[in-house]
Amino acid sequence: xxxxxxxxxxxxxxxxxxxxxxxxxxxxxxxxxxxxxxxxxxxxxxxxxxxxxxxxxxxxxxxxxxxxxxxxxxxxxxxxxxxxxxxxxxxxxxxxxxxxxxxxxxxxxxxxxxxxxxxxxxxxxxxxxxxxxxxxxxxxxxxxxxxxxxxxxxxxxxxxxxxxxxxxxxxxxxxxxxxxxxxxxxxxxxxxxxxxxxxxxxxxxxxxxxxxxxxxxxxxxxxxxxxxxxxxxxxxxxxxxxxxxxxxxxxxxxxxxxxxxxxxxxxxxxxxxxxxxxxxxxxxxxxxxxxxxxxxxxxxxxxxxxxxxxxxxxxxxxxxxxxxxxxxxxxxxxxxxxxxxxxxxxxxxxxxx
Amino acid sequence: xxxxxxxxxxxxxxxxxxxxxxxxxxxxxxxxxxxxxxxxxxxxxxxxxxxxxxxxxxxxxxxxxxxxxxxxxxxxxxxxxxxxxxxxxxxxxxxxxxxxxxxxxxxxxxxxxxxxxxxxxxxxxxxxx
Numbered sequence: 001x002x003x004x005x006x007x008x009x010x011x012x013x014x015x016x017x018x019x020x021x022x023x024x025x026x027x028x029x030x031x032x033x034x035x036x037x038x039x040x041x042x043x044x045x046x047x048x049x050x051x052x053x054x055x056x057x058x059x060x061x062x063x064x065x066x067x068x069x070x071x072x073x074x075x076x077x078x079x080x081x082x083x084x085x086x087x088x089x090x091x092x093x094x095x096x097x098x099x100x101x102x103x104x105x106x107x108x109x110x111x112x113x114x115x116x117x118x119x120x121x122x123x124x125x126x127x128x129x130x131x132x133x134x135x136x137x138x139x140x141x142x143x144x145x146x147x148x149x150x151x152x153x154x155x156x157x158x159x160x161x162x163x164x165x166x167x168x169x170x171x172x173x174x175x176x177x178x179x180x181x182x183x184x185x186x187x188x189x190x191x192x193x194x195x196x197x198x199x200x201x202x203x204x205x206x207x208x209x210x211x212x213x214x215x216x217x218x219x220x221x222x223x224x225x226x227x228x229x230x231x232x233x234x235x236x237x238x239x240x241x242x243x244x245x246x247x248x249x250x251x252x253x254x255x256x257x258x259x260x261x262x263x264x265x266x267x268x269x270x271x272x273x274x275x276x277x278x279x280x281x282x283x284x285x286x287x288x289x290x291x292x293x294x295x296x297x298x299x300x301x302x303x304x305x306x307x308x309x310x311x312x313x314x315x316x317x318x319x320x321x322x323x324x325x326x327x328x329x330x331x332x333x334x335x336x337x338x339x340x341x342x343x344x345x346x347x348x349x350x351x352x353x
Numbered sequence: 354x355x356x357x358x359x360x361x362x363x364x365x366x367x368x369x370x371x372x373x374x375x376x377x378x379x380x381x382x383x384x385x386x387x388x389x390x391x392x393x394x395x396x397x398x399x400x401x402x403x404x405x406x407x408x409x410x411x412x413x414x415x416x417x418x419x420x421x422x423x424x425x426x427x428x429x430x431x432x433x434x435x436x437x438x439x440x441x442x443x444x445x446x447x448x449x450x451x452x453x454x455x456x457x458x459x460x461x462x463x464x465x466x467x468x469x470x471x472x473x474x475x476x477x478x479x480x481x482x
Contacts, residue, residue, distance in 0.1 A: 027405075035408035038437060042386045042404045069403025077409065 009051045012059060017044045020066070026074035028081040104333025107326040114322025118314050160275065160332070361448030364417070365455055370402060370410045375419065375441060375449040382423040384436040385411065411439065419445030 020043045024036045043066065050058040367375075377383060377391040388411075389402050402410075414420040423438040441449075463469065 031409075031412065034412060037435070038385050039404040039408050041433075041435065042389065042407070045386045046389075046404075065401065066403055066405075069405040073403070073405030073409045 013047045013051060016047045023070060026070060028077050031077050101333060104330045107329025111323050111326035114319045118318040361444060362451045365452055367452045370406050372452055373400060374410055375445055378420060378439060378441040382438040382440045384438050418442055419448050
């Protein structure tokens with residue numbers, strides 16, 4: 001009986017297949033389970049064909065191509081799995097559209113509140129609020145916390161923007177890198193934000209500063225708006241709208257992200273926390289400021305300092321940051337609000353061709 | 354997801370790999386390796402799908418229900434029974450059609466603007482003179 005004829009380069013082919021099977025570990029478990037066996041089978045067929053056609057040189061070239069393919073697709077699948085992104089995202093929803101409107105309204109309020117606060121303090125009252133007491137703590141830390149706070153907020157916003165922009169365009173390949181970068185930024189924001197909130201809260205509790213006194217801090221002085229007047233109340237309402245509108249917008253955005261299936265529940269949470277951190281941190285910052293300056297805000301250490309109109313330092317403190325953040329919100333809202341209309345337009349355009 | 358009411362145009366433009374796979378399955382059910390060979394043959398070897406790209410795209414198409422695993426096999430006796438055959442669904446066919454329409458629209462626009470391969474030599478001469 002003649003011995004069975006060996007495949008040409010049979011050992012090279014079977015060795016390649018074994019190695020490829022081992023390398024499939026680079027893919028997520030679910031992907032391997034769904035396609036791993038077939039991929040190995042296909043690779044074996046490719047090896048056989050290449051060996052017959054071009055010998056060992058062809059096999060080497062096939063390996064180079066396959067390794068590049070494996071690296072790119074395994075990385076993409078890992079990112080997709082880590083972020084919980086679904087490939088089913090293809091449409092914007094009514095919810096995301098209306099949350100876009102909420103975001104735009106929140107942005108306008110934020111811009112308006114910055115301008116109102118500046119005008120109110122420096123023009124109408126002719127003085128700015130400050131906290132008395134002697135400086136005892138590291139002053140640079142306050143500035144750092146303020147700056148980081150805004151940066152984190154913008155980082156989280158970038159993450160949300162990247163996610164929703166992806167849903168709008170539905171071009172996973174082109175949006176892949178931008179999405180990954182913005183989400184990484186958002187995750188860093190969320191983690192750093194949680195740490196900062198924790199530190200600020202701990203410092204507040206340690207100094208036994210009464211949080212409730214923050215709400216009754218008043219701004220007064222000669223030439224100001226009389227307490228209890230219509231304008232005074234309107235300014236107060238606008239301030240509260242800003243304070244509640246921005247977090248509400250953030251929450252709505254997060255719901256839209258969940259509803260669109262862009263992120264799973266537990267992965268959307270850090271993103272929302274990262275964004276909410278800024279409004280929350282601003283609340284704690286007042287108490288932190290009192291702590292650093294050694295003031296007791298419950299015992300009359302709130303002071304007012306006369307100032308001239310226009311106070312440009314106040315302009316850069318209140319108006320500019322709010323305008324930047326508010327403009328981002330308006331932009332985000334516009335993208336969401338117009339997404340459905342754009343889809344209708346593109347559909348009509350396609351139909352007319 | 355994946356119902357008849359779904360508009361596949363929301364997913365346009367398709368990636369080249371996805372469109373190639375949909376085109377390969379337009380006429381008959383094929384298994385993974387056959388899809389790969391068909392794409393290579395049709396493009397004269399210019400497009401070669403790696404196993405990762407192929408099955409990543411197949412996974413997306415299955416998830417969107419643009420393709421499904423075929424119940425029947427061409428001839429079980431002549432084929433490896435472990436192979437899975439894939440079939441284009443109606444939704445997948447509509448998606449491929451929508452992409453082809455989109456590309457046709459682009460080509461028409463290009464022609465209107467004078468970007469036509471047939472006119473290339475004349476345009477170049479005109480510019481030179």
